[in-house]
Amino acid sequence: MKQILEIKDVSRRFGGLQAVNKCRFSVRAGSITGLVGPNGAGKSTLFSLVSGFVRPDSGEVLFDGNHIEKLSAHDIARLGLRRTFQIPRELKQMTVLENLLLVPEGQFGDQVRSVLLPGKRVRDEERINLQKAQGVLEMVGLGEKAQHPAALLSGGQKKLLELARCLMADPKLLLLDEPTAGVNPTLIRHLMAVLRRIHASGVTLLIIEHNMTVIMELCERVIVMDRGQVIAAGTPVEIQSNKEVLDAYLGGVSA
Numbered sequence: 001m002k003q004i005l006e007i008k009d010v011s012r013r014f015g016g017l018q019a020v021n022k023c024r025f026s027v028r029a030g031s032i033t034g035l036v037g038p039n040g041a042g043k044s045t046l047f048s049l050v051s052g053f054v055r056p057d058s059g060e061v062l063f064d065g066n067h068i069e070k071l072s073a074h075d076i077a078r079l080g081l082r083r084t085f086q087i088p089r090e091l092k093q094m095t096v097l098e099n100l101l102l103v104p105e106g107q108f109g110d111q112v113r114s115v116l117l118p119g120k121r122v123r124d125e126e127r128i129n130l131q132k133a134q135g136v137l138e139m140v141g142l143g144e145k146a147q148h149p150a151a152l153l154s155g156g157q158k159k160l161l162e163l164a165r166c167l168m169a170d171p172k173l174l175l176l177d178e179p180t181a182g183v184n185p186t187l188i189r190h191l192m193a194v195l196r197r198i199h200a201s202g203v204t205l206l207i208i209e210h211n212m213t214v215i216m217e218l219c220e221r222v223i224v225m226d227r228g229q230v231i232a233a234g235t236p237v238e239i240q241s242n243k244e245v246l247d248a249y250l251g252g253v254s255a
């Protein structure tokens, strides 16, 4: 069983607070894995450590067998590991489609050599990216909104746009930070269908989520963190009846 992500004894301290403490787990390639835990457990910090936005104090992170713990966020993203944030970061002044067209890298049109290359090559690339963006917007269900200003999307639609922006980069692994937070129940069903579609297209998903219905329905395996550490891992059913997990959520006061 190939592991696409291996987190080995990763730690990070903020002043006096040990936010992540020798955290250790793996994510199987091709899986949908959940990452859960009470508020402040260190889940988002762990995402930042894995995606290069925050540097670990110690420990190793391997993506597709390669060490990435010292790489920049930009380089990690280029390898095919992308993340979303709890609060989407769309470019508000642009249309939904323009938000996607900004993502592809190394476009001939962006480079000095485009001046030297035949215009057809630039136009061909623009046409390919446009087709890709339209396909991605259809996939997430935003096809009708392509020409809308991103600022006018609902909270749930902004989450879909952020997903779409990630998909433009052809990720192998997507880290999703609370994709359903602030999303209305109807759109949550749609979002879950979209996540299944993304997964079926070959992308591995690691999802931080407080909505247990989403975790139970989507994930084959769940990792539970508390106080910066992994305290349990297993199937959603196993996790639900795990005493340590119940204690962590209830603040250690369960019977």
Ligand SMILES: Nc1ncnc2c1ncn2[C@@H]1O[C@H](COP(=O)(O)OP(=O)(O)OP(=O)(O)O)[C@@H](O)[C@H]1O
Binding pocket: 014, 017, 019, 037, 038, 039, 040, 041, 042, 043, 044, 045, 046
């Ligand atoms: N940049 C930072 N500076 C100082 N403390 C931080 C920083 N980032 C996170 N923390 C602290 O680290 C701890 C873990 O936070 P983190 O956001 O990773 O938890 P979480 O499990 O994602 O929580 P939630 O489910 O509420 O989002 C918290 O106590 C938080 O206040």
